[in-house]
Amino acid sequence: MSSKFLLAQISDTHVRADDDGAAARNLKTALAQAGKYKVDVILLTGDLVNDERDDEYAVFACAIADPPAPLFVLPGNHDDRARMRTWLPSHTYFPRGDFLSYALDQFPVRIVAIDQIVPGETHGALTPQQADWLDRTLAEAPDKPTIVALHHPPFSTYDLLFDQIGLFDRDTFKSVISRHRQVIRVICGHHHRLAIGQVAHAPAIVAPSTSWVYGLALNPGQDLAPKTAEQPGWMLHAWTKEGGLASHFMGL
Numbered sequence: 001m002s003s004k005f006l007l008a009q010i011s012d013t014h015v016r017a018d019d020d021g022a023a024a025r026n027l028k029t030a031l032a033q034a035g036k037y038k039v040d041v042i043l044l045t046g047d048l049v050n051d052e053r054d055d056e057y058a059v060f061a062c063a064i065a066d067p068p069a070p071l072f073v074l075p076g077n078h079d080d081r082a083r084m085r086t087w088l089p090s091h092t093y094f095p096r097g098d099f100l101s102y103a104l105d106q107f108p109v110r111i112v113a114i115d116q117i118v119p120g121e122t123h124g125a126l127t128p129q130q131a132d133w134l135d136r137t138l139a140e141a142p143d144k145p146t147i148v149a150l151h152h153p154p155f156s157t158y159d160l161l162f163d164q165i166g167l168f169d170r171d172t173f174k175s176v177i178s179r180h181r182q183v184i185r186v187i188c189g190h191h192h193r194l195a196i197g198q199v200a201h202a203p204a205i206v207a208p209s210t211s212w213v214y215g216l217a218l219n220p221g222q223d224l225a226p227k228t229a230e231q232p233g234w235m236l237h238a239w240t241k242e243g244g245l246a247s248h249f250m251g252l
């Protein structure tokens with residue numbers, strides 16, 4: 001197996017059917033950029049569309065129809081699992097059952113993607129059943145460098161809004177990760193801005209959105225989730241056997 005691995009993480013694409021194709025264009029720009037870097041894998045970490053609608057999934061499916069590398073997706077709080085299955089029939093890695101959680105073992109870095117959305121809610125949750133799945137799945141390959149992906153940030157970013165609507169059960173998530181030293185990075189989205197944190201021993205990164213970037217609300221009285229003129233983008237995670245993992249912001 002190769003000693004080099006490039007993962008493009010694209011998040012919160014929020015594709016719509018009523019924006020003259022703007023969000024889909026940004027997604028396609030990110031895919032084209034990832035292709036130029038010859039990435040090995042592309043992973044979309046949720047909020048594929050803006051409002052769980054069929055017409056939005058139709059636009060989304062079109063936008064990702066010819067990716068420059070194998071492409072995988074996770075749901076976010078703006079997604080609908082059943083519609084994802086319907087509109088993405090070629091995504092045969094989706095497991096049966098309720099949750100769209102899966103592990104990718106075919107690359108030099110293992111990717112464990114966990115679906116932790118709560119239908120109808122903005123926050124995420126890790127039920128005992130999902131925590132057990134994550135623990136068992138990570139235990140299957142204790143010696144292989146592993147990236148764990150999810151939608152909601154599993155650490156506090158100190159934002160007044162996003163800490164309320166991030167992953168509930170952060171302590172449970174952290175305690176699972178702490179038992180698996182091979183986890184070299186946790187990656188997520190949801191906050192629409194680049195942020196870096198820590199989950200047990202693993203650095204954790206919130207990818208920006210390809211659609212819009214939120215400002216921070218750190219003090220009472222500040223606007224919550226203000227849109228900014230900051231640059232949307234995606235993350236390029238570059239791994240080598242000798243050097244480990246480096247994560248780069250890639251502006252659109």
Ligand SMILES: [Fe+2]
Pocket residue numbers: 012014047076078190191192209
């Ligand atoms: Fe989002």
